[in-house]
Amino acid sequence: MLLRYRGGEGMLAWAFHRIAGVAIWAFILLHVLDIWLVSVNPELYEEVLDIYASPIGRVGETLLGAALFYHALNGLRIIIMDFWPATTRYHKQLWYGVWVIFFIIGLPVAWQIMAPAFGMAQPFDFGL
Amino acid sequence: MQVELRILRYDPERDRRPHEESYRVEAGPMDRVLDLLHRVKYEQDGTLTFRRSCGHGICGSDAMLINGRNRLACKIRVDQLGGKRITVAPLPGLPVMKDLVVDMEAFFAKFRSVQPFLVNEGVAPVRERRQSAHDRERFDDTTKCILCAACTSSCPSFWAQPAYVGPAAIVNAHRFIFDTRDDAAEERLEILADKDGVWRCRTIFNCTDACPRGIHITQAILEVSRAIVERHA
Ligand code: SF4
Ligand code: FES
Numbered sequence: 001m002l003l004r005y006r007g008g009e010g011m012l013a014w015a016f017h018r019i020a021g022v023a024i025w026a027f028i029l030l031h032v033l034d035i036w037l038v039s040v041n042p043e044l045y046e047e048v049l050d051i052y053a054s055p056i057g058r059v060g061e062t063l064l065g066a067a068l069f070y071h072a073l074n075g076l077r078i079i080i081m082d083f084w085p086a087t088t089r090y091h092k093q094l095w096y097g098v099w100v101i102f103f104i105i106g107l108p109v110a111w112q113i114m115a116p117a118f119g120m121a122q123p124f125d126f127g128l
Numbered sequence: 129m130q131v132e133l134r135i136l137r138y139d140p141e142r143d144r145r146p147h148e149e150s151y152r153v154e155a156g157p158m159d160r161v162l163d164l165l166h167r168v169k170y171e172q173d174g175t176l177t178f179r180r181s182c183g184h185g186i187c188g189s190d191a192m193l194i195n196g197r198n199r200l201a202c203k204i205r206v207d208q209l210g211g212k213r214i215t216v217a218p219l220p221g222l223p224v225m226k227d228l229v230v231d232m233e234a235f236f237a238k239f240r241s242v243q244p245f246l247v248n249e250g251v252a253p254v255r256e257r258r259q260s261a262h263d264r265e266r267f268d269d270t271t272k273c274i275l276c277a278a279c280t281s282s283c284p285s286f287w288a289q290p291a292y293v294g295p296a297a298i299v300n301a302h303r304f305i306f307d308t309r310d311d312a313a314e315e316r317l318e319i320l321a322d323k324d325g326v327w328r329c330r331t332i333f334n335c336t337d338a339c340p341r342g343i344h345i346t347q348a349i350l351e352v353s354r355a356i357v358e359r360h361a
Contacts, residue, residue, distance in 0.1 A: 001220050001287050006196030010333025010346075011284070078331055085350035091333060 009092045017074050020067035027064050058117035062110045069106055073098040131155040131206060133164050135176065136217035137227050146224065148215075157207035161194055161214060165201060165228075178228035185340060188276030192228050193217040198278035198338040219281035221290070235277050238293050242301035242319055247312035263308045270303040270348050272341040279335035279345055285328045292328040293320065295335040295345045302348040305355060317356045326353045 005011070037045040051057050077094045081087050087094065108123055115122045130152055138146035153167045162180055169176045180190040183202050190201040194216055195209055206214070222230035248257070273296065280286055280294035301320055305313040320326050326349055335345040 002284060004196060005193075005220060005282065005284075005334065007282075007332065007334045008337045010331065010337065014284070014330055014332040081331055081346075082350060082353070085347045085354065088331070088333075088336075088347040088350060089344060091331070091346070 009095050013074055013077070013091075013095045013098075016070060017078075020071040020074075023064070023067045024071060027067075053117065055114075055117040058114045062113050065109065065113065066102075066106060070098070070102060073101055129155060129212065131164065132213045133168060134213065134215045135165075135168070135227070136215075137176070138218075138224050139175070139226060146217075155206050157205065159206050160202055161199075161204050161206070161209075161216065162190060162201040164206070164214070165216070177226045186274060188274035191219055191276040191278040191281075191340070193220055198282045198334075200276060200278070200340045203340050219277055221281045221283075221287045222277070230277075230281075232277060234290070235280060235294070235296065236275075238280075238297040239275065239300055241293065242297050242316055243312055244297075244300040244304065246304065246307070246310055247315075248309060249311060257309045259307075259309055266308075267303050267306040269343055270299045272343055273299050273303070274341060275300075276340060278338040278340060282334040282338040284332055284334065285330055289324065289328060291324040293322075293325050295329075295349060298326060298329075298349050298352055299343060299345055302352050305352060313355070314359065317352070317359055320352055321356045326356065329353070 002015075034045065034048050037048060052061065074095070077091070077098055080094065081091060112122050112124055131154075133151045133153055134148050135151065136146050137143075137149050151168045151172055153164050153172075155164055155167075162183060165176065165178055165180075169178075178190065178192070178201070180202060181187040182189070185200050185203040188200075191198055192201055194201065194204055195211075195214060198219060201216070216228065218224045218228045218230050222232065222235065225231050275296060277296060279299070280296045283292070283295060286292045286294050298320060301316045304310045305316050329346070329349045331346055331350075333346050336343070336347075339345055
């Protein structure tokens with residue numbers, strides 16, 4: 001039914017919110033496991049960190065960041081509607097706004113995260 | 129022009145599960161899907177079963193899943209659907225009795241559970257109970273419901289948890305909760321504060337998109353949620 005029903009923006013916003021939520025939850029499980037490795041097998045932990053730094057790992061990190069960021073922004077959209085129900089009349093515009101902020105902030109950040117793994121210079125230098 | 133009508137059919141006495149059947153019908157752009165269903169029933173297959181009564185979008189009998197969305201067959205025109213192939217299926221999430229007819233009993237039971245009638249134990253006035261235009265305006269939107277079930281049966285929260293009271297019942301509770309002439313708002317808020325009450329809404333907006341009366345359903349649900357939170361504040 002979920003795939004058969006042709007919902008609009010609201011249904012998409014919710015579906016992405018759910019998918020992002022499950023992805024974040026899966027990462028937290030993974031993260032608990034890798035931090036646990038520090039105490040039982042520090043060498044293996046180092047190897048896992050190398051995977052995170054590899055190109056695939058960086059892409060994965062970027063996707064995780066995207067999931068977190070979408071979930072947070074859409075969460076704010078939902079909070080706004082919860083507190084001021086009349087804003088539901090503009091829920092589509094709010095959702096488009098979510099995407100505008102998502103890309104304006106997300107694209108440079110994605111570049112920053114992925115650049116080192118692909119041998120490119122990072123756009124921002126924080127002197128780290 | 130010729131339109132292909134694909135209808136999900138189910139006869140509990142013959143079929144084990146629903147199956148699609150295709151009909152070719154002559155249709156003009158201003159014909160409504162209900163007209164096409166009539167054409168099939170009158171000219172091609174008299175066993176096709178569906179509900180309809182007024183034919184003019186006011187009785188709420190003929191909500192169904194048309195091209196993947198819940199709508200009234202008597203309100204949606206061929207030209208609005210754009211395309212020569214139209215799919216028709218019964219409302220999702222409700223038990224199918226035959227073809228496009230679903231069992232609405234549980235839906236109406238939820239409607240009744242929110243006390244959708246005026247409660248006022250005070251002395252009845254000699255003439256009408258007066259109300260300012262401003263107070264009447266407060267719940268105007270939710271007076272328009274025709275109980276077609278397009279909203280409740282479009283809701284993923286309802287599909288996942290059929291015990292959810294659903295948007296239609298909340299709309300009709302809203303209509304009385306915010307009516308200054310009514311005295312039972314507290315009771316209704318208590319009923320809707322249940323775990324299968326308003327909290328199952330995930331602001332998905334399928335209900336608002338589906339409502340043939342253009343009711344701002346999600347807004348009404350969130351207004352009721354707020355009233356529940358604020359009631360003892
Ligand atoms: S709120 Fe709209 S969609 Fe829901 S039952 Fe009433 S008229 Fe139908
Ligand atoms: S037949 Fe009455 S609403 Fe469509």
